[in-house]
Amino acid sequence: MSTTPAAATARIRDQFGVEATAEAATLTVAVPRERWLALARFARRELGCLYFNWLSAVDWKEQGFEVLCRVENLEAGLVLMMRTRLGAAETHCASVTPVWKGADWMERECYDMFGVVFEGHPDLRRILLSEDWEGHPLRKDYAPDTPHAPYR
């Protein structure tokens, strides 16, 4: 299994029809939302990315959310940065928990902070904020001084 950045780029191009950008050993691949889970499976099975590093999101305001996931093949030293744009006002994204167990807490945090709903997540609930918190603080439209009920 060849996992040099160049070989991985070629295989991603064949499979997904997208061009990965390489910077040192880090490959960045952007796929449409529908191919997110397929890319995750491909990364694990074909590129040997067994190591799940982190998952998060960026709120691009009117352009909607972008979900990012960083996984690695430690033996080959390959780092894959997967990203997908959900589209304007879209909050649903496929969960990668079937591929890596480590995505569990990361997706919960992402749901907590951005309100991205990961479909297929076994236990999607808030993780850092309390269950009754209103809103998702890392959204750009959530002002830092949003009032909330005091704790009792």
Add this chain to the structure above:
Amino acid sequence: MPGTETRQVVEIGYGGSERLVMNMGPQHPSAHGVFRAVLTLEGETVVALDAVIGYLHRCHEKLGETLTYVQYPSIASKTDYVAAMTSELAYVSAVEQLGKVEVPRRAQYLRVIAAELQRIASHCLWLGTWCMDIGGALGGGATVFLYCIREREMVLDLFEELTGARLLYGFHQVGGTRYDVPPGWDAKVRRTVDFIEGRLEEYEAMLEANAFFTARAQGVGVISRELAQELGLSGPLIRGSGVDFDLRRAAPYSSYQEFDFRVPVETAGDCFARYRVRMVEFRESITIVRQALDGLPEGPISSRPGVKSVGQVRAPKGEAYARVEGARGEVGCYLVSDGGPKPYRMKWRGASFSNLAVLPHIVPGHKIADVVAIMGSVDPVFGEVDR
């Protein structure tokens, strides 16, 4: 002769199949922070663990978006307050990567010295508290705690002399470090690490010759190689599970490629393996500190002029992810810049957050007493878990 009632209690408690849900925490001495584990018990055996975190959440990522690149580094140290040097380093490295800022060699060496001393201090705290968790009453338990805290104090004294602060330093700044070494510091560091090196053998003799200690650490909380990778564990946890992954070696930063050190790897994956990894890391950190002091280059400590205003540092549009090997594993900072003096988005990849996620996978099947042993061996710092 016991009455019927007493017999019933005993039967339900031990022999019965009733499940008991018990909260461990949020205030529990062995959590070393605020952490609640909801344990489902059958007798004394844990069958499920639900980790409830977030009690220490201070919205670091939102805060990162509202503070400038000059302001935030001193807040960065508050994520992992037990190893503040490394979290500061992760943040400023990300800004430097984004702005393509060169760091002078002297500053790189100073960062290495600070990071390794920090690892020693952090591991001291870990060893002491962990030993106390798994049995302060056992020979060596509370004793090791007091010894370790004493050694940690020596390192904190060094940091105090270097930066003026004992826990939250503000030592790093974009482009270098804020302080240079004070006169005579070099000799003090050498004396301190020599002293600690000698003490390590004593700890090992005290602990490894103690049958209670080995019984409570060996074969407890085994993490498989596969699980370690899939959960994104890092630091002593993944190296204790047979994966040779250390960022200082795998992706060298801050001139680590110039130092000669070993990366300890153990294959058992249990608490004892993680303990062994950390004990070797102590010594390797000491070696690195000595090498860095020997080879400390002359020159400036920062490539940027002194800070005059909070908006002085601007990063070009783009994004960067910088990661460093902290005492607990990979501490990473992901930054997205829109060209202004503040990041558009800042994300912390805290080693403790990923590491703590292993608990629900490895705790079931163990006794309640082992929960604290396993949790201690994971070495979570809740400031970094909750951010």
